[in-house]
Structure formats: structure tokens, C-alpha cells
Amino acid sequence: MTGTAxxxxxxxxxxxxxxxxxxxxIIVLPTGAIEHHGPHLPLSTDALLAGALxxxxxxxAADAGLDIWIxxxxxxxxxxxxxxxxxxxWLNWDTLMATLVDIGRSIAATPARTLVFMNGHGGNGALLQVANRELHRRFGLKTFTMPAGIQRAGAGGDAGADEAGLGIHAGHGETSLVLHVRPDLVDMARAERNVPEHIGAMEFIGFNNKPVSFGWLSNDFGASGVIGDPTAATAEAGAALFEESVARSVDALLEISRFTFEAPPSGPTP
Incomplete structure (x- = not known):
């Protein structure tokens, strides 16, 4: 981190x-993963980006005045x-859930009352939502889950290669971010496009805010495990996405610091 303290x-x-x-x-816990990211990115991609972002x-956020720790x-x-x-x-879902509960129990033993999961791996998302309620119910913590970075499929032109709304794993955005953060870990000579175009054409089923989700494994779409098109990724695009992601995260953390379950008392404006 870049701050003096x-x-x-x-x-x-x-x-x-x-x-x-x-x-x-506020205590922030980045959540990442160690997993296959095609032939061009390191296994540590999600953990690396979650920690950096x-x-x-x-x-x-600390510079903006929050009492926040990571x-x-x-x-x-x-x-x-x-x-x-x-x-x-990888961990089974029940192993990870038990781990999250134990972490929550430990944080509840400190004076802090707010825990924020900043998640860098999509496969954790559903379980972290369950953990939010579990830790709130068991330990009285205010709990939140938010993405560590912005996930956006390339749309062609200046936005990189067209990923048909399906750039979710080792594609343009993720590869660009790693090129920005740790270019020494990226082998662009081995980057390859793998976009399941037939799913991108569907109205309801898909990724990135489509209303119908489905069970899948990354090799369902091809042997590379890539879901997207990293071939046009650049460090410059990664730097812009990194800055956008951090700015949005800071705004979210500031809102988290003001969050309360009870509406503030109303009254005449001074």
C-alpha cells in the first residue's frame, strides 16, 4: 500500500x-483464489488482484478519514x-463456510463491528452472501460483500476484443489488470480467445447480469479454461480499470461507514 501509515x-x-x-x-478481508487461468496467467491471479485492489x-479510504484496516x-x-x-x-463449500464463520468469530473478539469481504473470485460470491447473514446473526457484526474490482466484458473497439458479454475468466479485463499489476507473470504469446458465442446470443441465460444462471465448470467451454478474449489486453487498459475499480470501492466503503439499519431521526433542517 502507498500510504505513510x-x-x-x-x-x-x-x-x-x-x-x-x-x-x-472497518475490517476488510480480501478473498481470492489459487486456480487455473488459462495458459497465459498465473494461478495466483484472483488472490493477486484482490489483494492489490x-x-x-x-x-x-484511510486517507479520506475512515478507521479502516485490512x-x-x-x-x-x-x-x-x-x-x-x-x-x-480449492476448498469444499462447507470447509470455506466454516472458515468464514471462524474468521467472523475472531473479528467479533475485537472492538470492530464491521467486516467487509472484498472478493476477487466469482466462485466465492454466493457463499459470501450466505456468510454475511450467518456472521451477522451469530456475532452481531455488520457484514458486507463487494467486488474487489470491476468485471466487464470487452465490447470491441476501444473496450478491447468483443467478448459477447461473456468475458468472466482470464479474458480482456482480468488479463489487462495483471499486465498492470504484475506484467512479469503474464505470457501474452500464449493468450487465446475462447468465447462461447452461442451462449452470448441467448436472452436470459448467461453471465454478467443475465437473469438466469446455471451450473458450469470452466472446461465446459473448452480445454483452455478461458472464458473471454485476452488477446487484445494491455497494461494501459488495466491501469484504467484498476483506477476505476479503486475509486468505486472507496465510494462503497464510505457508504458502508454510514450504513445503519435504523433510519436516522427526522426533524427540521437547521
Missing amino acids: SRRLDELSGTAVTERLTEDS AGAAVDR LPTLTYTKSDEHHWAPGTV
């Missing part, structure tokens, strides 16, 4: 946690859609 919770002593955190403190957002990225998560690919390291 570290916001890493794990760098505090246990005594400092009790002295410096309050019920207004969340770290930048926390640093900037934990080390939760790296091993629910990646069974890539179970077929060597190198993927």
Missing part, C-alpha cells in the same frame, strides 16, 4: 488492536469449477 491489521500487536480499534472500525482502496488475503477458497486443472487449490 500501514493499515494492515496483522502488523499491529494484540494490545494495539484493543487500543486502536473501536466499534466504528483492496489494499489500494483501504489506503485511499487483513491478509484469504487465498484458498471455492474454486471447484476449475477442479480439473492441475495447480488449482
Whole structure:
């Protein structure tokens, strides 16, 4: 992170946690994955991006006045859609759920009352939504899940190769982000397009806000495991997407800091 004062919770002593955190403190937990990302991206892509994006957002949110702290990225998560690919390291849903509950229990032992999952792996999304309620019910925490970065399929032209609304894994956006953050880990000579065009033509079934979801494994769409088109990815596009993602995350964190279940009292404006 770039700020002058570290916001890493794990760098505090246990005594400092009790002295410096309050019920207004926000704790951010990035969630990533170790999983196959085609032949051109590293296994650590989701963990790498979740940590980088969340770290930048926390640093900037602290500069904006929030009492906000970040934990080390939760790296091993629910990646069974890539179970077929060597190198993927994944947890069963019940193992991950138990882990999230234990983490929530531990955070509830600090003065902080707010936990935010900043998620960099789509396969975690549904389970994190369940965890939000579970941790709120069990431990009284205010819990939130938000994406660590913006997921956007390439639309052709200046937006990169046309991904027919299906660029969700190792495609243009994700590859561009890694080119920005860690270009040494990307092998663009091995980048290849793999877009299931027939699904992109469907009205209801698909990804990226289509109303009907479906069960899938990444090799359902081809042996590469790619779902998208990384061939036109650039570090410049990644830098723009990184900045857009961080700015949106900071706005979301500021709103989280103001969130309350009870409406504020109404009255005449002074």
C-alpha cells in the first residue's frame, strides 16, 4: 500500500488492536483464489488482484478519514469449477463456510463491528452472501460483500476484443489488470480467445447480469479454461480499470461507514 501509515491489521500487536480499534472500525478481508487461468496467467491471479485492489482502496479510504484496516488475503477458497486443472487449490463449500464463520468469530473478539469481504473470485460470491447473514446473526457484526474490482466484458473497439458479454475468466479485463499489476507473470504469446458465442446470443441465460444462471465448470467451454478474449489486453487498459475499480470501492466503503439499519431521526433542517 502507498500510504505513510500501514493499515494492515496483522502488523499491529494484540494490545494495539484493543487500543486502536473501536466499534466504528472497518475490517476488510480480501478473498481470492489459487486456480487455473488459462495458459497465459498465473494461478495466483484472483488472490493477486484482490489483494492489490483492496489494499489500494483501504489506503485511499484511510486517507479520506475512515478507521479502516485490512487483513491478509484469504487465498484458498471455492474454486471447484476449475477442479480439473492441475495447480488449482480449492476448498469444499462447507470447509470455506466454516472458515468464514471462524474468521467472523475472531473479528467479533475485537472492538470492530464491521467486516467487509472484498472478493476477487466469482466462485466465492454466493457463499459470501450466505456468510454475511450467518456472521451477522451469530456475532452481531455488520457484514458486507463487494467486488474487489470491476468485471466487464470487452465490447470491441476501444473496450478491447468483443467478448459477447461473456468475458468472466482470464479474458480482456482480468488479463489487462495483471499486465498492470504484475506484467512479469503474464505470457501474452500464449493468450487465446475462447468465447462461447452461442451462449452470448441467448436472452436470459448467461453471465454478467443475465437473469438466469446455471451450473458450469470452466472446461465446459473448452480445454483452455478461458472464458473471454485476452488477446487484445494491455497494461494501459488495466491501469484504467484498476483506477476505476479503486475509486468505486472507496465510494462503497464510505457508504458502508454510514450504513445503519435504523433510519436516522427526522426533524427540521437547521
